[in-house]
Amino acid sequence: MSTTQMLKGIIDGCLLAIIKNKEVYGYELAEKLGDYGFESFSEGTIYPLLMRMQKEELVSSTLKKSTAGPKRKYYSLTTKGELELKNFVERWATLQNNVNRVLDYESDKKFTKGDEMIEK
Amino acid sequence: MKNELNELQLTKKSQEFLENLRLYLFSTGKNPDEIEDIVNELEVHLFEAEKKGKPIEKIIGKSPKEYMKMVSDEMAIDYRTWFKYICLIVFGSFSISIFIDLWEGNLSYTFMEIIGSIAIGAIFIVSVVMGFKYISTINQSNKKQGIVLVSIAILPIVLFVGLIYLNRIIDTPVIYFGNKGSLAIGVIAALVIIGVSIWAKSWTLIIIMAFLILPDYLLNLTPLQDEAQLIISVIITYGGIGIYLWILSKMEKSN
Numbered sequence: 001m002s003t004t005q006m007l008k009g010i011i012d013g014c015l016l017a018i019i020k021n022k023e024v025y026g027y028e029l030a031e032k033l034g035d036y037g038f039e040s041f042s043e044g045t046i047y048p049l050l051m052r053m054q055k056e057e058l059v060s061s062t063l064k065k066s067t068a069g070p071k072r073k074y075y076s077l078t079t080k081g082e083l084e085l086k087n088f089v090e091r092w093a094t095l096q097n098n099v100n101r102v103l104d105y106e107s108d109k110k111f112t113k114g115d116e117m118i119e120k
Numbered sequence: 121m122k123n124e125l126n127e128l129q130l131t132k133k134s135q136e137f138l139e140n141l142r143l144y145l146f147s148t149g150k151n152p153d154e155i156e157d158i159v160n161e162l163e164v165h166l167f168e169a170e171k172k173g174k175p176i177e178k179i180i181g182k183s184p185k186e187y188m189k190m191v192s193d194e195m196a197i198d199y200r201t202w203f204k205y206i207c208l209i210v211f212g213s214f215s216i217s218i219f220i221d222l223w224e225g226n227l228s229y230t231f232m233e234i235i236g237s238i239a240i241g242a243i244f245i246v247s248v249v250m251g252f253k254y255i256s257t258i259n260q261s262n263k264k265q266g267i268v269l270v271s272i273a274i275l276p277i278v279l280f281v282g283l284i285y286l287n288r289i290i291d292t293p294v295i296y297f298g299n300k301g302s303l304a305i306g307v308i309a310a311l312v313i314i315g316v317s318i319w320a321k322s323w324t325l326i327i328i329m330a331f332l333i334l335p336d337y338l339l340n341l342t343p344l345q346d347e348a349q350l351i352i353s354v355i356i357t358y359g360g361i362g363i364y365l366w367i368l369s370k371m372e373k374s375n
Contacts, residue, residue: 026161027168042181043169047161051194069168073161 007041012049013088014038016077019059020085025072026050050075058084134166134176137184143256144188147249151198158191188256210241212316215309216329220336222309226302231292236283244276273362277354284350324368331360 011033018024018032029050030043053059058081063071077085130138138159145155162179169179180187214237221227251272255265297305317325335353344352 025164027165030165042177042179042187043165043174044162044179044181044187045190047158047165048190048194051158051191055194070160070164072164073157 007038010092011038011041011045012053013085013092015046015049015053016058016081016085016088019075020077020082023074023076025064025074027072029075053081057081130163130166131170131176134170137176137180138163138166140184140256141188141191143252145192145195147252147256148192149197149199149201150192150195151201154195154198158195208316209245210238211312212325212328213241215312216325216332218305218309219313219329220333222302222306223333226299227297227305228294230287230294232287232290233283234295236286240276240279240283243279244272247272247275269366270362273358277358280354281351324364327364328361331357331364335360 014033014036015029018029024032026046027043030046033041033046034043050059050061054061054075057078059075060078061073061075064074066072141162142155142159145158146152166176166179169176217237218227251268255268313325313329317323335356336349339349339353342349
């Protein structure tokens with residue numbers, strides 16, 4: 001499985017978290033994700049995600065003038081978006097816990113209970 | 121100029137990508153306002169990314185086609201706008217041909233002519249949609265793009281020539297319209313042409329009509345045989361319209 005596939009759904013939550021903190025426009029959002037270490041994915045991927053999130057009324061947008069260049073589209077979180085972020089944080093905590101437990105336990109088993117595995 | 125600050129200087133590759141995206145979304149039936157929205161947003165992004173020296177692949181990934189599809193999938197099909205365009209093409213072209221026939225007296229059409237014209241209209245629309253989609257998704261040379269566009273322009277000519285011959289070979293019932301009927305249809309056709317021109321704020325239909333009427337009229341003054349006249353006029357008409365549309369799209373691009 002590629003990183004991109006694993007990222008699906010997770011990026012949504014990260015976008016919500018960044019937008020909640022501060023009203024941002026697309027390029028800024030992509031930069032921030034990059035700064036956090038999500039460097040492998042294409043920056044443009046965020047736009048289809050933002051479009052969907054806007055359709056689902058998780059975020060709203062306004063056009064604002066910028067000092068250099070044309071108007072930028074700034075995104076902010078709606079109440080529904082805040083709720084979705086809260087849910088995401090909970091889901092992520094559970095998922096992270098489960099995955100860690102699986103990985104910890106199974107890799108332990110490999111080394112300490114190797115015989116048992118062979119018997120199977 | 122003072123305005124220069126507001127004009128985005130993008131690399132050719134980025135400009136081409138944005139044009140292709142616009143064309144692709146248009147040909148997949150998306151709302152024009154929404155298309156402008158996402159194209160503008162990406163333009164800002166590409167502009168800022170290029171300022172920092174990022175290549176376009178960093179933004180849209182390795183396959184522009186896949187990226188376009190991804191964007192397209194998130195946008196609902198705008199049936200209303202699409203329906204408007206189809207009505208415009210179909211009613212516009214039928215009005216024009218009815219108008220031309222009226223110069224020659226009362227209207228009468230064979231069943232074959234009516235059905236055939238409608239079918240050719242439909243085939244033309246489908247070929248335009250598919251052709252635009254093909255051009256916009258795959259990065260091809262100008263030569264290939266030209267071949268596709270010329271093929272689209274030639275297709276209706278071939279079909280209409282076929283229809284003319286088929287109409288001679290196969291007998292189908294003829295529908296006659298009397299004086300009043302012809303006049304009424306003519307008035308409706310004229311209203312459609314005027315209405316559409318005003319609504320679209322464009323000379324396109326008027327120019328297309330000139331291409332349709334003038335070759336016939338001018339060729340009538342020559343000693344050429346009827347059949348030769350017919351074929352030459354069809355070629356001038358559709359070739360001329362094709363060239364006109366091509367110039368129009370070039371002008372729009374340079375804007």
